[in-house]
Amino acid sequence: MGIQDASGLKALLFDLDGTLVDSVPDIAAATNQLLDSEGHAPLEVDEVRRMIGHGIPKLVERAMAARGRVLDAEALAPLVARMMAFYGDNLTGRTALLPGAREALEEGARAGLGLAVVTNKPEGFSRTIVAHFGLDDLVPVVVGGDTCATRKPAPEMLLHAAAKLGATPATAVMVGDSGADVDSARAAGMKVVVVRGGYGGVAAEDLGADIVIDTLADLFDALKRLAETADARA
Template sequence: MNVGAGRPFRSPKAILFDLDGTLVDSAADLTAAVNELLASRDLPALRLDQVKAMIGGGIRKLVERAFAASGTPLLGSALEEANRDMAPIYRRHLTGLTRLMPGVREVLTHFHLNGKAMGLVTNKPQLATREILLHFGLTEYLGAIVGGDAVTYLKPAPDALLLALDQLGVEPYDALMVGDSGADVGAARAAGMPVVLLRGGYSQIPVEDLGADLVCDSLRDLPSAMQRLQDAA
């Protein structure tokens, strides 16, 4: 556990979670989808580590980055066409290779039993998000589920976080964001709420350098780390 910025910590009434790299490891499914799309253009496949480095910013940004990495960058109508072609491919690759990150179910259960409201905010489309959460049986824990197409601006804008908190009936100063990337930090700061980052996600920058209030090795460490911070406050 690393504590950043020296900010005082208060026990939150609500916790918002990112999805990819925080609750689920979806990199293998995203790689399969990207490579199916590239193969339809007779382009070579990308490696898992290459696609993992492209995650964040939504599916449109993933498509753009994938074609750029393949040596065939797309612009304008060609990029729009590729995004349209990606939609059905992406829907076929939501849960086949995706796995829960360590400790997800036990941690969500812990917070539920301790009376915390919980929500999910992601740049992934809403329907795809719900399908993944239903597949893993996580919807019962979440009072708000906000996908990227439910708001005007994706993270790092605060729109999704503020919408989720409105649905939960909690003010930003009484909430906590948990994610794995600079986009999560930026969104939380813009919304006026503290943020915890987890190691082992998809950030290409060390999470210690992203300005979070707290950095944990995994989700399993979050409850005890929060308790220690609360006791020290």
């Protein structure tokens, strides 16, 4: 019996940064390029890692705050545009797939599940990264931070992705690494799996997910456990 038959699952929605790929080196390089252009000292890679998860505008805001600058919307906008240009010039130079990522997507496709990337990174950047790793044939739906009117932790992006895959909140599971992923899944009425080692600086066990896994290699065992738990409660 397949995972669909056992659980009614129709779709898996994956976060990108910290879940499918480690993009911190490229994001940190662009962040420090921006800081340098403003006359500020660079941040350590681990400092930038903890700032990721709520989109590029929030990252720029946090990076500038770390250097003592609090920005209003008018001052933030041109810095976000410059950050987008710096990062857009080098999206994949040092970005790498995380362990088990390709295999999890391939297993999901073999199981007949609809697959989507749902990330606060801009959609165009996200599609470039997905294509760079040859995942675009596996992932037909990419929802970025500029696809919908709101970003995670609001539920709109997840609901949009699920609908495009013919799924409902009850038949979709979010897979991520951060509080934004968990909060958006809860708001959308979806189950959520968290992968350890992601971004944001909060321990995976403290994020409130339905289940926590070490790597994406453990994903389908986790989904089976979720299905068994649901059956036991029925």
